[in-house]
Amino acid sequence: MITKVYFDNAATTPVHKDVIAVITESLSNIYGNPSSSHFSGRDAKAQLEESRRKIAKILSCKPSEIFFTSCGTESNNAILSNAVNHLGVTKLLTTAIEHPSVFNTCQIHAHNTKIEYLELNKDGSVNIENLEKSLQASSEKCLVSVMHANNEMGALNDIEKIAKIAKENNAYVHSDMVQTMGHMPISFEKIPLDFAAASAHKFHGPKGVGFMYIRQPIAIQPFITGGSQERGNRSGTENLASIAGMAHALEIATENLEKDMNYLNGLKLHMREKLKSNFPTIEFLSDKDHSLCTVLSVIFPKEFDKEMLLFQLDMKGIACSGGSACSSGANKGSHVLAQFDIPEDRKVVRFSFSKFNNIDEIDFAVDKIGELLQESSSR
Ligand code: PLP
Numbered sequence: 192m193i194t195k196v197y198f199d200n201a202a203t204t205p206v207h208k209d210v211i212a213v214i215t216e217s218l219s220n221i222y223g224n225p226s227s228s229h230f231s232g233r234d235a236k237a238q239l240e241e242s243r244r245k246i247a248k249i250l251s252c253k254p255s256e257i258f259f260t261s262c263g264t265e266s267n268n269a270i271l272s273n274a275v276n277h278l279g280v281t282k283l284l285t286t287a288i289e290h291p292s293v294f295n296t297c298q299i300h301a302h303n304t305k306i307e308y309l310e311l312n313k314d315g316s317v318n319i320e321n322l323e324k325s326l327q328a329s330s331e332k333c334l335v336s337v338m339h340a341n342n343e344m345g346a347l348n349d350i351e352k353i354a355k356i357a358k359e360n361n362a363y364v365h366s367d368m369v370q371t372m373g374h375m376p377i378s379f380e381k382i383p384l385d386f387a388a389a390s391a392h393k394f395h396g397p398k399g400v401g402f403m404y405i406r407q408p409i410a411i412q413p414f415i416t417g418g419s420q421e422r423g424n425r426s427g428t429e430n431l432a433s434i435a436g437m438a439h440a441l442e443i444a445t446e447n448l449e450k451d452m453n454y455l456n457g458l459k460l461h462m463r464e465k466l467k468s469n470f471p472t473i474e475f476l477s478d479k480d481h482s483l484c485t486v487l488s489v490i491f492p493k494e495f496d497k498e499m500l501l502f503q504l505d506m507k508g509i510a511c512s513g514g515s516a517c518s519s520g521a522n523k524g525s526h527v528l529a530q531f532d533i534p535e536d537r538k539v540v541r542f543s544f545s546k547f548n549n550i551d552e553i554d555f556a557v558d559k560i561g562e563l564l565q566e567s568s569s570r
Pocket residue numbers: 201202261262263264265290292338340341342367369370389390391399401517
């Protein structure tokens with residue numbers, strides 16, 4: 192019998208059991224420092240470089256274009272800071288719905304760069320015509336920084352088109368791919384990005400490890416300074432076991448990608464339709480046809496208790512989130528939701544799925560939501 196469901200996979204995903212096995216094996220047996228030149232260091236270095244090769248192969252890029260970091264946040268910070276401080280970028284073209292690791296970092300650079308927030312379509316995607324016009328009208332050296340998919344509502348960008356337009360206009364282009372890495376096909380051969388950020392814990396890997404993609408021959412300065420790890424581009428002894436786990440997690444996540452995406456889209460559609468038929472005034476922030484398969488953002492009708500809803504869902508055994516989990520506890524309204532016309536009395540809840548969820552769990556959650564409505568109307 193189902194008593195609890197985990198629908199907060201956009202915040203983090205459970206670690207795949209085979210990934211745990213790889214991490215355990217690495218922690219147990221490969222204890223050398225990859226920078227040491229003796230046999231033990233060489234074993235560690237071999238696993239490090241093998242992990243890099245695996246990731247590069249999946250993403251159709253060179254291993255030397257992958258740099259390991261501590262998380263998606265560090266990757267985004269390092270890329271934006273390099274663009275402004277070392278690559279001559281004087282204008283950032285971004286969106287008002289980026290994750291705080293991009294949004295707040297852009298704000299930090301506002302004293303020495305111009306920031307332009309790109310116009311969004313109704314579904315939360317970037318208006319590409321407007322982007323092209325903005326780039327054509329800019330005389331500055333630009334960096335376009337647009338997320339592949341938004342973490343709060345699942346809005347999807349045509350990142351291939353965006354990257355092509357940026358390159359045609361001589362701009363650098365970065366994408367925060369934290370929500371899509373391992374969930375959508377990504378090839379850096381096809382998508383002419385200069386930079387991308389990813390994080391293992393969003394695709395059933397461990398927390399506290401990520402990577403950045405930096406297209407050659409772009410040369411960066413280390414954001415974290417110290418030793419010469421990562422060919423001098425990111426100091427600090429590598430988190431080897433987690434890096435090996437991340438590479439394996441990406442292999443698993445991409446081996447049946449199309450099948451998994453169809454499965455997830457099916458789950459998401461089922462929840463959407465069931466919610467709509469049970470609660471006809473419910474609305475959705477995630478676009479029906481064009482949004483990330485893992486994210487369903489729901490605008491609850493005013494009959495639900497806006498302030499208590501997340502707590503009530505938790506009490507009913509449903510783990511989900513309102514706005515971005517990354518900033519929960521900060522008690523600040525979501526800067527993402529602020530961009531959309533959401534009535535004051537409505538609560539927006541994000542249900543986010545993984546391939547380890549199933550239809551029965553969705554039915555359980557919708558039934559529990561029905562109980563909540565009954566309980567609130569009998570009060
Ligand atoms: N970018 C996006 C779109 C995210 O959703 C998140 C985390 O939720 C991050 C960046 C930050 O990743 P990390 O948790 O690895 O720092």
